[in-house]
Each structure stands twice: as C-alpha cells, then as structure tokens.
Amino acid sequence: MLSDLRVRKLKHLFNFVDTNNDGVLTVHDTELVADAIAALRGLKPGDDGYDNFRAGFMYYWADVREASDLNKDGVVTIDEWVTYHNEMLADPERYDATAQTSANLMFALVDVDDDGVITLDQYCGWLGAWGLTDPSALAEVKRHLDPEGKGTLTLDEVLAYTREYFYSDDPGSPGNWSMGPL
Numbered sequence: 317m318l319s320d321l322r323v324r325k326l327k328h329l330f331n332f333v334d335t336n337n338d339g340v341l342t343v344h345d346t347e348l349v350a351d352a353i354a355a356l357r358g359l360k361p362g363d364d365g366y367d368n369f370r371a372g373f374m375y376y377w378a379d380v381r382e383a384s385d386l387n388k389d390g391v392v393t394i395d396e397w398v399t400y401h402n403e404m405l406a407d408p409e410r411y412d413a414t415a416q417t418s419a420n421l422m423f424a425l426v427d428v429d430d431d432g433v434i435t436l437d438q439y440c441g442w443l444g445a446w447g448l449t450d451p452s453a454l455a456e457v458k459r460h461l462d463p464e465g466k467g468t469l470t471l472d473e474v475l476a477y478t479r480e481y482f483y484s485d486d487p488g489s490p491g492n493w494s495m496g497p498l
Contacts, residue, residue: 318402319485324498329481330397332495335447341384341392346377352445353425369425376421405482415482419474433468436461448496460493 318326334341335348350373359366384392384400392400404410426438439461440454448454461469461477469477480491492498 326398326401328498330394356441415478423471435468453497457493460490
C-alpha cells in the first residue's frame with residue numbers, strides 16, 4: 317500500500333507526463349515530448365538522426381503506456397497510472413530495470429558529450445521538454461538536487477534521486493524535486 321505522499325508524487329508525475337494536459341496519457345503526449353527533446357539536441361524533421369531518435373523515444377514510451385493502460389483502451393488514466401506504479405514498485409527488480417532504462421535513455425539524450433555527467437542546466441532542459449519551464453521552479457530543482465553546488469549530476473545520482481522520488485516517505489527528500497516541485 318502506497319503512502320499518501322507516494323500517491324501524491326505518482327499523481328504529480330502523471331501530470332508531468334501528460335504534456336498536453338488533457339487528463340490522460342496518449343501517444344500525442346509522447347510525440348510532443350519527443351519533438352521537444354529532439355529540439356534540445358538540435359534535431360528537427362528532415363535532419364540526419366531525427367527519425368531514429370524519435371522512433372527510439374516513441375518505442376520506449378509506447379512500452380510504458382502499454383504497461384500502464386490496464387484496460388487496453390489506448391489511453392492511460394491517472395488511476396491506471398497509480399495502479400501500475402504500485403505494482404511495479406512492489407517488485408524492486410522490476411523497478412530497478414525500469415529506472416535504469418529510463419535513466420539511460422535520459423542520459424543518452426541529454427549527455428551530449430557522452431562523458432557520463434550532465435549539467436544541472438541540461439537536466440533542467442530535460443524537465444523543460446516535459447513542460448517544466450518556470451525559472452523559479454527550476455532554480456529550486458537545482459538547489460535540492462545539487463546542494464554542494466557542483467553543477468553536475470552523474471547517472472548514479474539521478475538513479476538515487478529517482479529511487480527517493482518513488483520510494484521515500486520523507487517529504488524533505490531531495491529526490492522529491494527530481495520532477496519539479498510537488
């Protein structure tokens with residue numbers, strides 16, 4: 317059974333992923349994000365690599381949507397999202413595999429020099445592709461995820477913050493900021 321805080325975080329994540337704000341997750345949400353992330357990488361339709369990037373991103377999120385769409389009607393509701401995540405989080409191996417795939421995808425897209433480290437600005441650009449563009453909210457994300465002020469995140473740090481986001485019942489956990497302010 318998920319705590320109230322963890323349910324609140326899952327609902328926040330749902331609203332974060334629902335980029336067109338229509339109350340359900342569909343392929344259209346994925347298309348909007350794919351295009352925004354492609355733009356972060358400087359890719360646009362017709363460029364070399366754009367079609368491969370978009371296809372890979374769409375494939376991953378199609379799997380997420382398919383697993384979450386419990387009644388197989390082509391849309392994911394907030395209740396389906398919470399139910400799916402409750403089941404996934406109850407299985408730590410399944411969570412670890414999902415989190416690793418997500419983090420690897422994010423790093424592949426954001427870590428443009430492929431050095432295993434991303435800047436906080438790159439991370440905030442990733443959040444911006446999902447629709448979080450408020451400068452004060454992004455400054456808070458940076459403050460919470462980078463308390464030492466080094467300006468970067470490693471893959472292991474992103475995975476640790478993501479684990480906190482999904483598993484911690486501490487409202488003060490820095491990982492609660494990994495998807496912006498609750």
